[in-house]
Amino acid sequence: MPPAFDWLIVGAGFAGSVLAERLAAERGDSVLLIDRRPHVGGNAYDRLDAAGVLIHQYGPHIFHTNSEQIFDYLSRFTRWRPYEHRVLAKVDGMLVPIPINLDTVNKLYGLNLTSEQLEGWLAARAEPVDEIRTSEDVVVSKVGRELYEKFFCGYTRKQWGVDPSQLDKSVTARVPTRTNQDDRYFGDAFQAMPAEGFTRMFERMLDHPNITKRLGVDYADLKDEGLARRIIFTGLVDEYFGYRFGKLPYRSLRFDHRTLDQEQFQPVAVVNYPMSEDYTRITEYKHLTGQKHPKTSITYEYPQAEGDPYYPVPRPENAELYKRYEALAMSTPDVWFVGRLATYRYYNMDQVVGQALATFRRIEQAVPRTGAGEAALAPAAS
Known part of the structure; x- marks a missing residue:
């Protein structure tokens, strides 16, 4: 029997979800989208906590971009709440703007x-x-x-x-220094938050009959089943190749989510702590979401060496190690490596969307369209 799907996409964050939507909606291809986590959205996943406050499970995600194309694409799946991010830093006992x-x-x-x-x-x-x-x-x-x-x-x-x-x-x-009074953290042309949250945006993006989702599933448990003709991999590139050259270093984060019986905790969404404390920042989500609620929820963020990988560590020896994996990735047929973990680069959300859209254009050039999905039209094996 031929494979059941045209594409197996590993990872339901921005890279995987954008490509799933494009392949399904634009080409009519059949897509199996899997993720280790029990939800879509990757690190941008948001949810209502026990108090009913919308929080970002994996720390604050603020959308900003200079690309009208990327903003227009995502606008198909969400309305936007205008939001300009401002951050304060506690320095010498005072809260002052950063940058x-x-x-x-x-x-x-x-x-x-x-x-x-x-x-x-x-x-x-x-x-x-x-x-x-x-x-x-x-x-x-x-x-x-x-x-x-x-x-x-x-x-x-x-x-x-x-x-x-x-x-x-x-x-x-990445952090500018300004000589004026501009206290916005970002200077991009488009700055906004999904009006109903990131998770709802992902759900709309993936609401297509050609997309099958299997969540809480590990790629290692499926890779030998021959489920699809081609793979898009957005996970750890070194893991895909069995850590052949050793592990690529990442920084992880631990999040301490708390709900307080008060309407507001701090004057802005994020306060950084560069001089004191063992956490780096505190986030208060109602500033980001605009939600009205008698309580507020905050998150203390603690960087750590072990745990889920969040940030590639930008050091020369790590870049050299990645180049060896990159050479393997480029020589692997019918597998596309996309996203922060698969390409060992620190991308903002809009940059991942841009990379995914660019990958789709390359797929369009490299893989002939069938119009209704290759697997569905493929002849039975003789």
């Missing part, structure tokens, strides 16, 4: 600088770096060592388990 801006410096140091004066103030403290290679280099070359110590050094050590001097420059390069 660092004019108000941050003026409040911390009791100054009244203008934007132009701040440029000179920062330039006087910046330490020239011949070649910017590490996360420490990025920050000290822009704002100097004192602000680096206050905002970045401790936070980065907690988040990654290593000193910023040992991490690739990409980690802190």
Whole structure:
């Protein structure tokens, strides 16, 4: 008998779900979508907790993008709630805006600088770096060592388990420094939250007769069953190849979810703790969702070495190890590797959607359409 499905997609997060929807809706292909977890949505999964407050199970997920194409695509499956993310950091006993801006410096140091004066103030403290290679280099070359110590050094050590001097420059390069009073965490053209939550958006995306979902299922238990002609794999690339060259390092997170008998806990959705505490941040979800509720739910976030993989660790030796797995992946026929874990890159949600849509375009070029799904039309084996 021919395979029951045209595609087996491993992982029901953004990468797998977008590709499942495109293959089913655009090509008429049959898709079996599986995930180890008992739900769709990957790390963006949200749910009502015991108090009835909508929380993000795996920490805060804030959608932002500069791509109109990506925003329009996701808009097929959700209405949006306009939301601009703001973050405060507890530094020297004060809550100040992060990324660092004019108000941050003026409040911390009791100054009244203008934007132009701040440029000179920062330039006087910046330490020239011949070649910017590490996360420490990025920050000290822009704002100097004192602000680096206050905002970045401790936070980065907690988040990654290593000193910023040992991490690739990409980690802190993501966080801008502003000389105006713009206190938004992101500057993207499109910033919004799914009006009914991420999970509802995924459910709509996957509501197609050509998509079969099997949740709480491990790929290892299905891989020898010959269920599909082709595979899209969004899990750990090193796991797929049996850790042939050793494990790729990841950072994990532990979440302490709490419900409080009060309407509001903190002034913004996220407060970072770069100088104190063993957690990195506290999230209060009602700021993100706009939900009205007499109680509020918050999450303390603790980075750790063991547990579910969340962040590829950006160090040169890890990049070299990934290249060996990447070569294997590229030489494996009829398997597409997509997403953060499968390509060992730290992507934002919109970047994963963009990668999935680009992968679909490559599939369109490489795999002829049948119009109603290959497996359904394939002749019986002789």
